Amino acid sequence: MKLRLFSKRLFPIAQALLLAGLVAASAPTALAAPAATANGADPDKVLKWVFNVAETGFDPAVTRDLYTAGINYTIFETLFSYDYMASPVKLIPRTAEALPEISADARTYTIRLKKGIYFTPDPAFGGKKRELTMADYVYSIKRLFDPKLASPHTWLFEGKIVGLDALANQAKKTGKFDYDAKVEGLELIDKYTLRLHLTQPDFNMGLILAHNPNGAVAREVIEKYRDVQGAVLDHPVGTGPYMVALDEWVRGSKIVLLANPGFRGEIWNYQGGSSPEDQKITAAMKGKRMPQIGRVEISVMLEDQSRWLAFQNDEIDIFELEGPLAPQALDDGKLKPELAKKGVQLSRIPDPEVTYYYWNMKDPVLGGFSKEKIALRRAMAMSHNIDEEIKIVYNGNAVALNYPIPPGVIGHDPNYKSMIQYNPAAANMLLDKFGYKKGPDGYRTLPDGKPLEVRYSARSGPVGKLQTEVWKKSYDSIGIKMKEDLLQFSELLKAEKACQLQTRNAPWLADYPDGDNFMQLFYGPNTGQNNNGCVAIPEYDKLYVESQKLPPGPERDVLYHKMARIMEVNAAQLIGFARYRSMLAQPRVIGYKKHPIIYGEWMFFDIEKRK
Structure with missing residues:
Protein backbone atom coordinates (compact mmCIF):
# COMPACT_ATOMS: atom_id res chain seq x y z
CA MET A 1 0.00 0.00 0.00
CA ALA A 38 25.87 -4.51 -7.57
CA ASN A 39 26.91 -0.85 -7.57
CA GLY A 40 28.89 0.43 -10.52
CA ALA A 41 32.09 1.41 -8.69
CA ASP A 42 35.29 0.92 -10.67
CA PRO A 43 38.46 0.57 -8.53
CA ASP A 44 40.45 2.26 -11.29
CA LYS A 45 38.33 5.41 -10.99
CA VAL A 46 40.21 7.37 -8.34
CA LEU A 47 39.10 10.76 -7.04
CA LYS A 48 41.70 12.94 -5.34
CA TRP A 49 40.13 15.34 -2.84
CA VAL A 50 41.62 17.71 -0.26
CA PHE A 51 40.69 18.95 3.21
CA ASN A 52 42.04 22.21 4.64
CA TYR A 242 31.93 4.03 1.05
CA MET A 243 34.08 2.70 3.87
CA VAL A 244 37.38 3.89 5.32
CA ALA A 245 40.48 1.88 4.32
CA LEU A 246 41.82 1.73 7.87
CA ASP A 247 45.20 0.29 6.83
CA GLU A 248 45.81 3.36 4.62
CA TRP A 249 44.59 5.99 7.07
CA VAL A 250 47.33 8.38 8.23
CA ARG A 251 45.84 10.67 10.86
CA GLY A 252 45.82 14.32 9.91
CA SER A 253 47.42 13.54 6.57
CA LYS A 254 45.54 11.07 4.36
CA ILE A 255 42.19 9.27 4.37
CA VAL A 256 41.25 6.70 1.76
CA LEU A 257 37.65 5.69 1.09
CA LEU A 258 36.80 2.54 -0.85
CA ALA A 259 33.47 1.83 -2.49
CA ASN A 260 31.47 -0.55 -0.33
CA PRO A 261 31.14 -3.77 -2.39
CA GLY A 262 27.97 -4.68 -0.50
CA PHE A 263 26.22 -1.38 -1.13
CA ARG A 264 22.86 -1.84 -2.83
CA GLY A 265 23.56 0.81 -5.47
CA GLU A 266 21.30 3.42 -7.04
CA ILE A 267 20.48 4.40 -10.59
CA TRP A 268 21.24 8.09 -11.23
CA ASN A 269 17.88 9.66 -12.09
CA TYR A 270 17.92 13.21 -10.72
CA GLN A 271 16.14 16.13 -12.35
CA GLY A 272 18.00 19.41 -12.47
CA GLY A 273 16.92 22.79 -13.74
CA SER A 274 17.02 24.26 -17.22
CA SER A 275 20.50 25.80 -16.92
CA PRO A 276 23.18 24.58 -19.36
CA GLU A 277 25.19 23.27 -16.39
CA ASP A 278 22.30 21.14 -15.11
CA GLN A 279 21.45 19.89 -18.57
CA LYS A 280 25.06 18.86 -19.18
CA ILE A 281 25.20 16.96 -15.88
CA THR A 282 21.90 15.18 -16.54
CA ALA A 283 22.98 14.11 -20.03
CA ALA A 284 26.28 12.75 -18.73
CA MET A 285 24.94 10.95 -15.64
CA LYS A 286 21.38 9.77 -16.24
CA GLY A 287 21.03 5.98 -15.98
CA LYS A 288 24.45 5.30 -14.44
CA ARG A 289 24.68 2.83 -11.60
CA MET A 290 26.08 4.63 -8.55
CA PRO A 291 28.56 5.02 -7.06
CA GLN A 292 30.92 5.04 -10.04
CA ILE A 293 34.08 6.14 -8.22
CA GLY A 294 35.83 3.18 -6.61
CA ARG A 295 38.41 5.03 -4.54
CA VAL A 296 38.49 8.48 -2.91
CA GLU A 297 41.87 9.71 -1.68
CA ILE A 298 41.61 12.68 0.70
CA SER A 299 44.76 14.62 1.52
CA VAL A 300 44.97 17.11 4.38
CA MET A 301 46.73 20.33 3.35
CA LEU A 302 46.54 23.22 5.78
CA GLU A 303 48.25 25.81 3.58
CA ASP A 304 46.19 27.54 0.90
CA GLN A 305 49.09 27.80 -1.52
CA SER A 306 49.91 24.10 -1.18
CA ARG A 307 46.37 23.16 -2.21
CA TRP A 308 46.43 25.57 -5.13
CA LEU A 309 49.77 24.27 -6.43
CA ALA A 310 48.60 20.67 -6.04
CA PHE A 311 45.52 21.46 -8.13
CA GLN A 312 47.59 23.24 -10.77
CA ASN A 313 49.91 20.22 -10.93
CA ASP A 314 46.91 17.91 -11.46
CA GLU A 315 47.48 16.18 -8.11
CA ILE A 316 43.97 17.07 -6.91
CA ASP A 317 40.72 16.61 -8.82
CA ILE A 318 38.45 18.90 -6.79
CA PHE A 319 39.19 21.48 -4.13
CA GLU A 320 37.56 24.41 -2.40
CA LEU A 321 38.81 27.81 -3.48
CA GLU A 322 38.72 29.72 -0.20
CA GLY A 323 38.76 33.51 -0.11
CA PRO A 324 42.53 34.15 -0.02
CA LEU A 325 42.98 32.08 -3.18
CA ALA A 326 40.03 33.50 -5.10
CA PRO A 327 42.06 36.03 -7.16
CA GLN A 328 44.19 33.17 -8.48
CA ALA A 329 41.22 31.64 -10.30
CA LEU A 330 38.29 34.06 -10.36
CA ASP A 331 37.51 37.44 -11.86
CA ASP A 332 34.36 38.94 -10.37
CA GLY A 333 33.12 35.50 -9.37
CA LYS A 334 33.77 33.93 -12.78
CA LEU A 335 36.47 31.48 -13.82
CA LYS A 336 39.49 33.10 -15.44
CA PRO A 337 39.67 32.51 -19.22
CA GLU A 338 43.00 30.67 -19.05
CA LEU A 339 41.53 28.10 -16.63
CA ALA A 340 38.30 27.73 -18.59
CA LYS A 341 40.38 27.10 -21.71
CA LYS A 342 42.05 24.16 -19.95
CA GLY A 343 38.63 22.67 -19.16
CA VAL A 344 38.71 23.51 -15.45
CA GLN A 345 35.16 23.55 -14.05
CA LEU A 346 33.70 25.92 -11.44
CA SER A 347 30.73 25.17 -9.21
CA ARG A 348 29.97 28.25 -7.13
CA ILE A 349 27.08 28.77 -4.72
CA PRO A 350 26.29 31.15 -1.87
CA ASP A 351 26.48 28.89 1.15
CA PRO A 352 23.41 28.58 3.38
CA GLU A 353 25.55 29.71 6.28
CA VAL A 354 26.19 32.55 8.67
CA THR A 355 29.52 33.58 10.12
CA TYR A 356 28.82 35.49 13.30
CA TYR A 357 31.05 37.00 15.96
CA TYR A 358 30.42 36.10 19.57
CA TRP A 359 31.62 37.25 22.95
CA ASN A 360 31.59 34.53 25.60
CA MET A 361 28.77 35.40 27.97
CA LYS A 362 30.33 33.27 30.72
CA ASP A 363 33.64 35.10 30.52
CA PRO A 364 34.32 37.25 33.63
CA VAL A 365 35.53 40.19 31.52
CA LEU A 366 33.19 40.13 28.52
CA GLY A 367 30.13 38.31 29.85
CA GLY A 368 27.20 39.49 31.93
CA PHE A 369 24.21 41.78 31.49
CA SER A 370 25.17 44.87 33.47
CA LYS A 371 25.00 48.11 31.49
CA GLU A 372 28.77 48.52 31.31
CA LYS A 373 29.24 44.94 30.00
CA ILE A 374 26.57 45.40 27.34
CA ALA A 375 28.17 48.74 26.39
CA LEU A 376 31.57 47.05 26.05
CA ARG A 377 30.27 44.34 23.72
CA ARG A 378 28.21 46.82 21.72
CA ALA A 379 31.26 49.05 21.22
CA MET A 380 33.29 46.05 20.05
CA ALA A 381 30.58 45.14 17.56
CA MET A 382 30.34 48.72 16.29
CA SER A 383 34.11 48.91 15.82
CA HIS A 384 34.24 46.14 13.24
CA ASN A 385 33.98 46.81 9.51
CA ILE A 386 32.46 43.62 8.11
CA ASP A 387 32.76 44.79 4.49
CA GLU A 388 36.48 45.36 5.03
CA GLU A 389 36.90 41.87 6.46
CA ILE A 390 35.11 40.37 3.46
CA LYS A 391 37.44 42.30 1.14
CA ILE A 392 40.71 41.53 2.96
CA VAL A 393 40.15 38.00 4.26
CA TYR A 394 37.83 36.59 1.60
CA ASN A 395 38.67 38.75 -1.41
CA GLY A 396 35.04 39.77 -1.75
CA ASN A 397 33.76 36.19 -1.81
CA ALA A 398 31.09 36.70 0.82
CA VAL A 399 28.02 38.84 1.38
CA ALA A 400 27.37 40.83 4.57
CA LEU A 401 24.27 39.87 6.54
CA ASN A 402 22.02 41.65 9.02
CA TYR A 403 19.80 38.71 9.95
CA PRO A 404 20.78 35.43 11.66
CA ILE A 405 19.05 33.35 8.96
CA PRO A 406 20.98 33.47 5.66
CA PRO A 407 19.65 33.54 2.08
CA GLY A 408 18.49 30.20 0.73
CA VAL A 409 17.10 29.14 4.11
CA ILE A 410 13.41 29.22 5.05
CA GLY A 411 12.82 32.22 7.31
CA HIS A 412 15.40 34.56 5.77
CA ASP A 413 14.37 38.23 5.66
CA PRO A 414 16.33 40.26 3.08
CA ASN A 415 14.82 43.52 4.35
CA TYR A 416 15.81 43.16 8.01
CA LYS A 417 18.21 45.83 9.30
CA SER A 418 20.31 45.22 12.40
CA MET A 419 20.40 47.98 15.01
CA ILE A 420 24.16 47.41 15.37
CA GLN A 421 26.07 49.03 12.52
CA TYR A 422 29.71 49.97 11.94
CA ASN A 423 30.44 53.25 13.75
CA PRO A 424 33.79 53.41 15.59
CA ALA A 425 33.26 57.06 16.61
CA ALA A 426 30.04 56.19 18.44
CA ALA A 427 31.74 53.10 19.87
CA ASN A 428 34.46 55.23 21.45
CA MET A 429 31.88 57.60 22.93
CA LEU A 430 30.02 54.65 24.42
CA LEU A 431 33.16 53.34 26.11
CA ASP A 432 33.98 56.78 27.46
CA LYS A 433 30.49 57.11 28.90
CA PHE A 434 30.68 53.81 30.78
CA GLY A 435 34.08 54.37 32.36
CA TYR A 436 36.48 52.48 30.10
CA LYS A 437 39.26 55.05 30.37
CA LYS A 438 42.37 55.23 28.19
CA GLY A 439 45.75 54.99 29.87
CA PRO A 440 49.06 56.62 28.83
CA ASP A 441 49.64 53.78 26.32
CA GLY A 442 46.36 54.60 24.53
CA TYR A 443 44.62 51.43 25.67
CA ARG A 444 41.55 51.35 27.86
CA THR A 445 41.10 49.87 31.31
CA LEU A 446 38.02 48.35 32.89
CA PRO A 447 35.78 50.73 34.87
CA ASP A 448 37.45 49.54 38.09
CA GLY A 449 40.87 50.47 36.68
CA LYS A 450 42.06 46.93 36.02
CA PRO A 451 43.73 46.13 32.66
CA LEU A 452 41.43 45.30 29.75
CA GLU A 453 42.68 42.78 27.19
CA VAL A 454 40.66 40.67 24.77
CA ARG A 455 41.86 37.27 23.56
CA TYR A 456 40.70 36.69 19.99
CA SER A 457 40.87 33.03 18.87
CA ALA A 458 41.05 31.72 15.31
CA ARG A 459 42.01 28.63 13.36
CA SER A 460 45.74 28.42 12.74
CA GLY A 461 46.58 29.09 9.11
CA PRO A 462 46.49 32.02 6.68
CA VAL A 463 42.74 32.70 6.98
CA GLY A 464 42.87 32.76 10.77
CA LYS A 465 45.93 35.02 10.67
CA LEU A 466 44.14 37.50 8.42
CA GLN A 467 41.09 37.43 10.70
CA THR A 468 43.21 38.31 13.72
CA GLU A 469 44.86 41.18 11.85
CA VAL A 470 41.50 42.64 10.82
CA TRP A 471 40.08 42.31 14.30
CA LYS A 472 43.19 43.86 15.89
CA LYS A 473 42.64 46.90 13.70
CA SER A 474 39.04 47.07 14.97
CA TYR A 475 40.05 46.79 18.62
CA ASP A 476 42.85 49.33 18.17
CA SER A 477 40.32 51.79 16.76
CA ILE A 478 38.51 51.84 20.12
CA GLY A 479 41.60 51.57 22.32
CA ILE A 480 41.23 47.94 23.42
CA LYS A 481 44.30 45.73 23.57
CA MET A 482 43.88 42.42 21.71
CA LYS A 483 45.88 39.21 22.07
CA GLU A 484 46.07 36.77 19.16
CA ASP A 485 45.22 33.13 19.93
CA LEU A 486 45.74 30.77 16.98
CA LEU A 487 44.73 27.14 17.58
CA GLN A 488 44.50 23.91 15.64
CA PHE A 489 40.95 23.36 14.40
CA SER A 490 40.21 20.40 16.70
CA GLU A 491 41.56 22.33 19.73
CA LEU A 492 39.48 25.36 18.78
CA LEU A 493 36.26 23.31 18.67
CA LYS A 494 37.03 21.56 21.95
CA ALA A 495 37.73 24.82 23.80
CA GLU A 496 34.68 26.46 22.26
CA LYS A 497 32.37 23.67 23.38
CA ALA A 498 33.69 24.09 26.93
CA CYS A 499 33.05 27.90 26.88
CA GLN A 500 36.79 28.56 27.19
CA LEU A 501 37.20 31.02 24.31
CA GLN A 502 36.57 34.74 24.77
CA THR A 503 35.64 35.65 21.22
CA ARG A 504 36.01 34.47 17.63
CA ASN A 505 34.39 34.28 14.18
CA ALA A 506 32.01 31.31 14.31
CA PRO A 507 30.77 29.96 10.96
CA TRP A 508 27.62 27.84 10.89
CA LEU A 509 26.61 25.96 7.76
CA ALA A 510 23.01 24.71 7.61
CA ASP A 511 22.44 21.22 9.01
CA TYR A 512 19.00 21.51 7.49
CA PRO A 513 17.59 24.38 5.40
CA ASP A 514 15.23 25.94 7.94
CA GLY A 515 15.60 29.01 10.15
CA ASP A 516 15.28 26.90 13.29
CA ASN A 517 18.76 25.55 12.61
CA PHE A 518 20.20 29.05 12.96
CA MET A 519 18.07 30.46 15.77
CA GLN A 520 19.04 27.50 17.96
CA LEU A 521 22.62 28.79 17.95
CA PHE A 522 21.68 31.29 20.66
CA TYR A 523 19.33 29.09 22.71
CA GLY A 524 20.56 28.82 26.31
CA PRO A 525 20.16 25.02 26.78
CA ASN A 526 22.31 24.47 23.68
CA THR A 527 25.40 25.75 25.52
CA GLY A 528 28.06 23.07 25.24
CA GLN A 529 26.62 21.96 21.92
CA ASN A 530 26.10 24.69 19.31
CA ASN A 531 25.69 27.80 21.46
CA ASN A 532 29.30 28.89 21.05
CA GLY A 533 28.84 32.21 22.84
CA CYS A 534 27.39 30.37 25.86
CA VAL A 535 24.56 32.91 25.99
CA ALA A 536 21.41 32.37 28.03
CA ILE A 537 18.73 35.05 27.82
CA PRO A 538 15.40 33.85 29.32
CA GLU A 539 13.30 36.07 27.05
CA TYR A 540 15.04 34.69 23.95
CA ASP A 541 14.79 31.10 25.17
CA LYS A 542 11.07 31.42 25.81
CA LEU A 543 10.42 32.73 22.30
CA TYR A 544 12.58 30.00 20.79
CA VAL A 545 10.52 27.30 22.50
CA GLU A 546 7.35 28.94 21.15
CA SER A 547 8.80 29.13 17.63
CA GLN A 548 9.38 25.38 17.54
CA LYS A 549 5.65 24.78 17.81
CA LEU A 550 4.96 26.70 14.61
CA PRO A 551 5.36 25.78 10.94
CA PRO A 552 7.41 28.06 8.67
CA GLY A 553 5.47 31.22 7.94
CA PRO A 554 4.64 34.78 9.03
CA GLU A 555 3.67 33.86 12.60
CA ARG A 556 7.02 32.20 13.24
CA ASP A 557 8.86 35.00 11.45
CA VAL A 558 7.47 37.53 13.95
CA LEU A 559 9.04 35.54 16.78
CA TYR A 560 12.35 35.28 14.92
CA HIS A 561 12.42 39.08 14.49
CA LYS A 562 11.86 39.58 18.21
CA MET A 563 14.61 37.08 19.01
CA ALA A 564 17.08 38.83 16.70
CA ARG A 565 16.37 42.17 18.40
CA ILE A 566 16.86 40.64 21.85
CA MET A 567 20.32 39.49 20.81
CA GLU A 568 21.15 42.94 19.46
CA VAL A 569 19.93 44.75 22.57
CA ASN A 570 22.18 42.56 24.73
CA ALA A 571 25.06 42.69 22.20
CA ALA A 572 25.71 38.99 22.74
CA GLN A 573 26.84 38.55 19.15
CA LEU A 574 27.19 40.33 15.83
CA ILE A 575 25.89 38.82 12.60
CA GLY A 576 28.65 38.86 9.99
CA PHE A 577 28.38 37.31 6.55
CA ALA A 578 27.70 34.30 4.36
CA ARG A 579 30.54 33.05 2.17
CA TYR A 580 30.43 31.86 -1.39
CA ARG A 581 31.62 28.28 -1.81
CA SER A 582 33.67 27.97 -4.98
CA MET A 583 34.73 24.47 -5.98
CA LEU A 584 37.20 23.87 -8.80
CA ALA A 585 37.20 20.56 -10.67
CA GLN A 586 39.58 19.11 -13.24
CA PRO A 587 38.27 18.36 -16.76
CA ARG A 588 38.10 14.61 -16.02
CA VAL A 589 35.41 15.11 -13.36
CA ILE A 590 31.93 14.29 -14.69
CA GLY A 591 28.63 15.50 -13.24
CA TYR A 592 29.91 17.34 -10.16
CA LYS A 593 27.77 20.08 -8.69
CA LYS A 594 28.20 21.58 -5.22
CA HIS A 595 25.21 20.75 -3.07
CA PRO A 596 24.17 23.36 -0.50
CA ILE A 597 23.54 20.84 2.32
CA ILE A 598 25.37 17.61 1.45
CA TYR A 599 29.16 17.66 1.86
CA GLY A 600 31.00 14.66 0.44
CA GLU A 601 28.95 14.23 -2.75
CA TRP A 602 31.26 11.47 -4.02
CA MET A 603 28.54 8.95 -4.82
CA PHE A 604 26.62 11.37 -7.04
CA PHE A 605 29.18 12.08 -9.75
CA ASP A 606 31.76 10.29 -11.90
CA ILE A 607 35.35 10.68 -13.05
CA GLU A 608 37.42 9.50 -16.01
CA LYS A 609 40.29 7.14 -15.28
CA ARG A 610 43.66 8.79 -15.01
CA LYS A 611 45.95 8.03 -17.93
Missing part, protein backbone atom coordinates in the same frame (compact mmCIF):
# COMPACT_ATOMS: atom_id res chain seq x y z
CA LYS A 2 1.37 3.41 -0.94
CA LEU A 3 2.05 5.59 2.10
CA ARG A 4 0.30 8.91 2.30
CA LEU A 5 2.73 11.79 2.69
CA PHE A 6 0.50 14.22 4.58
CA SER A 7 -2.92 14.11 6.18
CA LYS A 8 -5.68 16.29 4.70
CA ARG A 9 -5.74 18.50 7.77
CA LEU A 10 -2.05 19.26 7.30
CA PHE A 11 -2.38 19.98 3.60
CA PRO A 12 -1.88 23.77 3.87
CA ILE A 13 1.34 23.19 5.87
CA ALA A 14 2.46 20.48 3.48
CA GLN A 15 1.76 22.74 0.54
CA ALA A 16 3.88 25.47 2.09
CA LEU A 17 6.77 23.08 2.55
CA LEU A 18 6.42 21.80 -1.01
CA LEU A 19 6.47 25.32 -2.38
CA ALA A 20 9.52 26.02 -0.25
CA GLY A 21 11.20 23.06 -1.93
CA LEU A 22 11.91 21.22 1.32
CA VAL A 23 10.23 17.95 0.38
CA ALA A 24 9.73 16.10 -2.85
CA ALA A 25 6.20 16.27 -4.21
CA SER A 26 6.37 12.80 -5.76
CA ALA A 27 8.48 9.66 -5.74
CA PRO A 28 12.17 10.01 -4.80
CA THR A 29 14.42 10.95 -7.67
CA ALA A 30 17.18 8.50 -6.68
CA LEU A 31 15.88 5.10 -7.80
CA ALA A 32 17.12 1.99 -6.03
CA ALA A 33 18.97 -0.40 -8.30
CA PRO A 34 17.54 -3.91 -8.69
CA ALA A 35 18.52 -6.13 -5.77
CA ALA A 36 20.49 -8.48 -8.00
CA THR A 37 22.76 -5.75 -9.33
CA VAL A 53 41.79 20.87 8.21
CA ALA A 54 42.44 17.49 9.78
CA GLU A 55 39.63 15.00 10.35
CA THR A 56 38.38 14.55 13.91
CA GLY A 57 37.34 10.86 13.89
CA PHE A 58 34.40 8.92 12.53
CA ASP A 59 31.47 8.70 14.91
CA PRO A 60 28.39 10.63 13.77
CA ALA A 61 27.19 11.11 17.34
CA VAL A 62 30.19 13.15 18.47
CA THR A 63 31.90 14.71 15.43
CA ARG A 64 30.69 18.18 14.49
CA ASP A 65 32.98 19.60 11.81
CA LEU A 66 31.95 19.91 8.18
CA TYR A 67 34.84 17.93 6.72
CA THR A 68 34.52 14.81 8.87
CA ALA A 69 30.76 15.03 8.41
CA GLY A 70 31.28 14.61 4.67
CA ILE A 71 32.98 11.29 5.26
CA ASN A 72 30.38 10.25 7.82
CA TYR A 73 27.64 10.97 5.28
CA THR A 74 29.05 8.36 2.93
CA ILE A 75 29.49 5.72 5.67
CA PHE A 76 26.53 6.08 8.04
CA GLU A 77 23.20 6.37 6.26
CA THR A 78 20.34 8.52 7.47
CA LEU A 79 16.69 7.70 6.81
CA PHE A 80 16.38 10.70 4.50
CA SER A 81 18.65 12.87 2.40
CA TYR A 82 18.40 15.54 -0.30
CA ASP A 83 17.93 15.44 -4.04
CA TYR A 84 21.35 16.01 -5.62
CA MET A 85 20.13 18.37 -8.34
CA ALA A 86 16.96 20.07 -7.06
CA SER A 87 17.01 23.80 -6.35
CA PRO A 88 15.71 24.75 -3.86
CA VAL A 89 16.65 21.62 -1.98
CA LYS A 90 14.18 18.74 -1.65
CA LEU A 91 14.01 16.04 0.99
CA ILE A 92 13.97 12.48 -0.37
CA PRO A 93 14.11 9.00 1.18
CA ARG A 94 17.52 7.38 1.66
CA THR A 95 17.18 4.14 3.62
CA ALA A 96 13.49 4.83 4.21
CA GLU A 97 10.99 3.48 1.69
CA ALA A 98 9.29 6.86 1.38
CA LEU A 99 8.87 10.18 3.12
CA PRO A 100 7.16 9.87 6.50
CA GLU A 101 3.48 9.63 7.23
CA ILE A 102 2.63 12.59 9.45
CA SER A 103 -0.39 12.66 11.73
CA ALA A 104 -2.96 15.44 11.58
CA ASP A 105 -1.50 17.13 14.68
CA ALA A 106 2.11 16.80 13.41
CA ARG A 107 3.08 14.89 16.56
CA THR A 108 3.38 11.40 15.10
CA TYR A 109 5.74 10.36 12.32
CA THR A 110 5.56 6.84 10.85
CA ILE A 111 8.59 5.74 8.83
CA ARG A 112 9.20 2.49 6.98
CA LEU A 113 12.65 1.14 6.18
CA LYS A 114 13.83 -0.51 2.98
CA LYS A 115 14.60 -4.19 3.44
CA GLY A 116 17.87 -5.88 2.51
CA ILE A 117 20.33 -3.15 3.56
CA TYR A 118 23.45 -4.52 5.27
CA PHE A 119 26.33 -3.19 7.34
CA THR A 120 29.84 -3.71 6.05
CA PRO A 121 31.37 -6.89 7.58
CA ASP A 122 33.03 -6.58 10.99
CA PRO A 123 34.24 -9.06 13.66
CA ALA A 124 31.54 -7.62 15.96
CA PHE A 125 28.95 -9.46 13.85
CA GLY A 126 30.50 -12.88 14.42
CA GLY A 127 30.89 -13.67 10.75
CA LYS A 128 27.19 -13.18 9.95
CA LYS A 129 25.57 -10.70 7.57
CA ARG A 130 24.05 -7.93 9.62
CA GLU A 131 20.90 -6.30 8.24
CA LEU A 132 19.99 -2.71 9.03
CA THR A 133 16.76 -2.45 11.05
CA MET A 134 14.81 0.33 12.68
CA ALA A 135 16.23 -0.77 16.04
CA ASP A 136 19.58 0.60 14.80
CA TYR A 137 18.04 4.04 14.32
CA VAL A 138 16.46 3.89 17.77
CA TYR A 139 19.85 2.97 19.26
CA SER A 140 21.59 5.73 17.31
CA ILE A 141 19.11 8.35 18.53
CA LYS A 142 19.46 7.12 22.13
CA ARG A 143 23.25 7.46 21.91
CA LEU A 144 22.86 11.22 21.44
CA PHE A 145 21.39 11.33 24.96
CA ASP A 146 23.95 9.16 26.75
CA PRO A 147 25.61 11.53 29.27
CA LYS A 148 28.91 9.66 29.04
CA LEU A 149 29.09 10.34 25.31
CA ALA A 150 28.40 14.08 25.76
CA SER A 151 27.18 14.39 22.19
CA PRO A 152 27.04 17.94 20.77
CA HIS A 153 23.89 16.90 18.88
CA THR A 154 21.49 16.23 21.76
CA TRP A 155 19.65 19.43 20.86
CA LEU A 156 18.25 17.79 17.74
CA PHE A 157 15.75 15.80 19.82
CA GLU A 158 15.92 17.49 23.21
CA GLY A 159 12.42 17.95 24.61
CA LYS A 160 10.88 16.55 21.42
CA ILE A 161 10.47 12.76 21.78
CA VAL A 162 8.15 11.44 24.49
CA GLY A 163 10.16 9.79 27.26
CA LEU A 164 13.63 10.30 25.83
CA ASP A 165 14.66 13.17 28.10
CA ALA A 166 13.44 11.23 31.13
CA LEU A 167 15.69 8.32 30.17
CA ALA A 168 18.68 10.69 29.93
CA ASN A 169 17.85 12.29 33.29
CA GLN A 170 17.68 8.85 34.90
CA ALA A 171 21.12 8.05 33.48
CA LYS A 172 22.54 11.23 35.02
CA LYS A 173 21.32 10.04 38.42
CA THR A 174 22.43 6.40 38.16
CA GLY A 175 25.56 6.91 36.06
CA LYS A 176 24.38 4.33 33.52
CA PHE A 177 22.32 4.82 30.37
CA ASP A 178 19.83 1.99 29.86
CA TYR A 179 19.83 1.34 26.11
CA ASP A 180 17.31 -1.50 26.56
CA ALA A 181 14.71 0.68 28.24
CA LYS A 182 11.59 1.28 26.19
CA VAL A 183 10.95 4.88 25.23
CA GLU A 184 7.33 5.68 24.48
CA GLY A 185 8.25 8.12 21.75
CA LEU A 186 10.43 5.58 19.89
CA GLU A 187 7.86 2.93 19.03
CA LEU A 188 9.08 -0.04 16.99
CA ILE A 189 6.01 -1.32 15.19
CA ASP A 190 8.06 -4.09 13.60
CA LYS A 191 11.59 -4.70 12.36
CA TYR A 192 11.23 -2.18 9.56
CA THR A 193 8.73 0.35 10.94
CA LEU A 194 9.37 3.15 13.43
CA ARG A 195 6.76 5.49 14.84
CA LEU A 196 7.95 8.68 16.52
CA HIS A 197 5.68 10.23 19.15
CA LEU A 198 6.57 13.87 19.72
CA THR A 199 5.88 16.06 22.73
CA GLN A 200 4.61 18.84 20.47
CA PRO A 201 4.14 19.51 16.75
CA ASP A 202 7.44 19.52 14.88
CA PHE A 203 7.55 20.49 11.24
CA ASN A 204 11.28 19.88 10.78
CA MET A 205 11.53 16.27 11.94
CA GLY A 206 12.08 14.91 8.43
CA LEU A 207 14.91 17.40 7.92
CA ILE A 208 16.41 16.55 11.31
CA LEU A 209 16.39 12.83 10.49
CA ALA A 210 18.37 13.65 7.33
CA HIS A 211 21.15 15.24 9.40
CA ASN A 212 24.46 13.34 9.70
CA PRO A 213 24.39 12.65 13.48
CA ASN A 214 21.35 10.42 12.86
CA GLY A 215 23.23 8.03 10.60
CA ALA A 216 22.71 4.45 11.72
CA VAL A 217 25.40 2.69 13.75
CA ALA A 218 25.31 -0.94 14.92
CA ARG A 219 25.15 -1.52 18.66
CA GLU A 220 27.45 -4.55 18.45
CA VAL A 221 30.20 -2.45 16.88
CA ILE A 222 29.90 0.37 19.42
CA GLU A 223 29.94 -2.03 22.37
CA LYS A 224 32.90 -3.98 20.99
CA TYR A 225 35.14 -0.95 20.61
CA ARG A 226 33.89 1.65 23.07
CA ASP A 227 36.07 0.52 25.99
CA VAL A 228 39.23 1.25 24.02
CA GLN A 229 40.18 4.92 24.05
CA GLY A 230 39.10 6.51 20.78
CA ALA A 231 38.33 3.15 19.15
CA VAL A 232 34.77 3.99 18.13
CA LEU A 233 35.98 7.16 16.40
CA ASP A 234 38.64 5.07 14.68
CA HIS A 235 36.42 2.17 13.63
CA PRO A 236 33.55 3.30 11.40
CA VAL A 237 31.10 0.58 10.32
CA GLY A 238 28.04 1.63 8.34
CA THR A 239 25.80 0.74 5.42
CA GLY A 240 26.71 3.58 3.05
CA PRO A 241 28.40 3.64 -0.35
